[in-house]
Amino acid sequence: MLVDNRKPDVVGLTVRYPWATGIARDATSTVDGIEYAIDGGPWRLISVVDGIYDSTAEAFRIALPADLARGGHTLAVRARDAGGNLGVRQVRFVR
Numbered sequence: 001m002l003v004d005n006r007k008p009d010v011v012g013l014t015v016r017y018p019w020a021t022g023i024a025r026d027a028t029s030t031v032d033g034i035e036y037a038i039d040g041g042p043w044r045l046i047s048v049v050d051g052i053y054d055s056t057a058e059a060f061r062i063a064l065p066a067d068l069a070r071g072g073h074t075l076a077v078r079a080r081d082a083g084g085n086l087g088v089r090q091v092r093f094v095r
Contacts, residue, residue, distance in 0.1 A: 004083030
C-alpha cells in the first residue's frame with residue numbers, strides 16, 4: 001500500500017488576462033482535481049487541457065471572468081491528488 005503525504009505542486013501559474021495557465025503535478029499520485037478562486041471568492045472547478053484527470057501532471061487553462069473589475073486581483077489555484085492532499089499557489093495580477 002502506497003502512503004502519499006506529499007501535496008501536489010502548482011507550477012508555471014501565469015496570468016495574461018483573460019487567460020491563466022499552469023500545470024498541477026504530483027510526485028506519486030494522479031492529480032484528480034484542480035480549482036481556482038479570484039480574490040477569495042468561491043472555488044470553481046477547472047477542466048484540464050487533455051480533458052481527463054488521469055496523470056501525475058495536468059496542464060490547465062482558465063478563462064477568467066470577462067466582467068472582472070479593472071485593478072489588482074489575486075488568483076488562487078489549488079490541486080488535489082488521489083491521496084486527498086491539497087497544494088495551493090497564488091499569483092497577483094492586474095486587469
